[in-house]
Amino acid sequence: MLNLHSHTEYCDGRAPMVEMAEAAYGIGFRTWGFSPHSPICCPSGANMKAEDVDAYIKEASILKEKYAGRMRILTGMEIDYLSEDFGPHTEYFRELPLDYRIGSVHFVRTQNGRPVDVDGPAERFLKYLVSEYDCDLRYVVETYFAEELEMLDKGGFDIIGHLDKIGDNGSHAQADLEDQAWYARLVEDVIAKAVEKDVIIEINTKKFESANRFFPALRWWPLLKKYGAKLILSTDAHYPDKVAAGYAAALDLLRSNGMASQLTVRYESV
């Protein structure tokens, strides 16, 4: 078993690295990657602090030794894309000594260009929709996917995180959002671009137990198959008891849909 998307107390995860690694090893993972939310240039409680990056990388290297021969530990980061001036492509992130990088969009710029966190609880998103985006859900959704396309064009990362995450909070504002043809086109544009750029698409299982949803949602899996996307399973765990949440269910579905062969072997333990 392999998972490269996890969080610890370095950002908004709820346990030290060693506790996450122990839980992962105990449940059967043989490759485990840490991916703290990157430092960011605007205030954010969810992101790690730039001054903690060295300590994070050092702690990961200690765990690599501790688990040597038993579980492969990889040092990653989930890097926020904010704009052409800040993202996985910028020099700071390119120069960090990381084993891999996840590129994710959590912040969508407002009509005035200010980045606002559209991830997190639906209630907060609905408030921001009114206070920050002039109630324009379509603007938010289109800008979210436009930022993902920009991020893919600029590069600097290996895996695109939860590529349709906006569909979850967005559906709380408009229940049939994902049924819209324009929405489906945007999802397909991002999948096609990721394949074109040889970026791995994660199947993120974080909300499977609580909301019966994967990212990308099951309805888009035929597109992942049609485009032959390279895939990786990610639990995006923030708690030790969630290290494998949704993993087996997603793997079963990949197998029954004839997609298991699309899972990348790039990070398999050696």
Ligand SMILES: [Zn+2]
């Ligand atoms: Zn994320």
Ligand SMILES: [Zn+2]
């Ligand atoms: Zn994450």
